[in-house]
Amino acid sequence: MNITVDRKIYSDICISKTVYALSKDICCQRHINDDIETIEVESQSDTLTDDMTVKLFWQTLNDYKNREIIATETKEIRILLYAKAFADCDTFDENID
């Protein structure tokens, strides 16, 4: 079964993380053609039907997209948080670009 993903919408990192996360139950072969990626998916689990496999794939992919947005938007505040938590220094420039 094939799943087609628009790489302008979902980054390579999101797709790779999805393939990794599902790798116990689903075998994926990735074919990249410009902005379109076709992923041949094959369930390795007795309990996963084709419909469930597709649903699981898209849910996982969308979760990684949300995580990517959160990680990108919070990158600087996260650095500041860790610096304040662990650096032995009290003065930080809190201006975020």
Added chain:
Amino acid sequence: MEYHLLPFDFTRIAGQEVLVNEFGDMFVAPMGTVDKIVNRTLEKDDVYKSLVANFFISEQQVPATLDIAAARLREKKSFLDDFTALHIFVVTLQCNQNCVYCQASSRKEDSVHCTMSEETMARSVELMFRSPAPVLTMEFQGGEPSLHPELIRLGIEKAEELNKSEGRVMRYVLCTNCVHLTDEMLDICKQYGVMISTSLDGPEFLHNSNRGKTDSYQKVIAGIAKAREVLGVDMVSPLQTTSVRALQYPIEIVDEYVDLGFKGIFLRALNPYGLATYNQDWDKYVDDFVVFYKKAFEHILDINKRGTFFMEEFAVIVLRKMLTPFCTGFVDLQSPAGIINSVLVYNYDGYVYASDESRMLAENGDFTFRIGNVNDKYEDIVYGPKVQRIAQLWANETLAGCSDCALRNYCGADPVRNYSTQGDPYGHRPTSMLCKKNKAIIEYLITLLIERKEEVLPIFKRWLL
């Protein structure tokens, strides 16, 4: 709506979205909340206010509570401040029992060349004091360490001597099967406040079948009673190991602990070495262990509801991470991992290992996690190139799978277990049995908090006092 995201991760449990922020605070929200947060379609309702108050989103670019959040994060990782606190001394491999799942690679009682020399003990104690931890725990393991009370006395006396100028808080633990606790051994324990950690697998039939003996249970029970009489009831704590046979007896095992007057039980799965003796499929064992754990846990909840205080100690560790601002000292659920950061093992032969499981690997001929010798310089052992390589793989904040896992604050990294079960210290989370077990138990506890909060939260709070 105008607001700024703050770092958090999420998962779905019991039909809800569970959001966990950078320092482990959990927020349970209706399905679809994460989409709304990310797409800025949240209503300004109670969910919104809770998300702001709990450091998931912020109305300012740099939230006013950033310093508080940083202090919370630091507290969660404060186990790192002290560095290695637990020092395990493998006094001997000799043992007077024959447990079927023996995880310590023990040998017969009359075996030779498997007991620590006095010089190695003394040097190991000196190394222990190089660790900056203000509280040092010296744990004697085996084999059966009580077969060598003279060595244990020597180690403790050396530590006491050095501590006159060091001023640390010293704790001593003797891991013993309690089968042959002599008066000499108990005198040492009484004199220096040594706690007894023993093994009790459950009711008589089960304990004896795990030990490969017909009288082990009676001896252990007699040993526990003797130790309690001399040292005090609270100075003896037992550890349970879930053999394949034990999986069928969750209720009986818990009841045995309650009947003996213990305040809790640590429901402990076999490690890969123990399991190897059964030649059993790891995947199936973990599935069965989770079923066993849940049955035992439900029974423990019932016992508490009937008015008896009794804890499941693995759950207590996870719940402490989940429901309090504090970290725990439990080495198996830490990130960066407990190996080296929280525990060092001095083996009978003078080699130093990153953890107890590391030296078990060595007993099977694999020295991957041997990090030095007691005669090496402390800095070369704990900051050497081998440890630097291990350090690249010991934080679940940076590991594939874990770094995107909402449960990582409640879990831990374990390169040694990854290596021993998957042949690679980095590990592969989707097929990791340790990940599967931890995830199943943590999700179960969160499910209880979502679906049966009124019933379980008062019990959990009592456990955490």
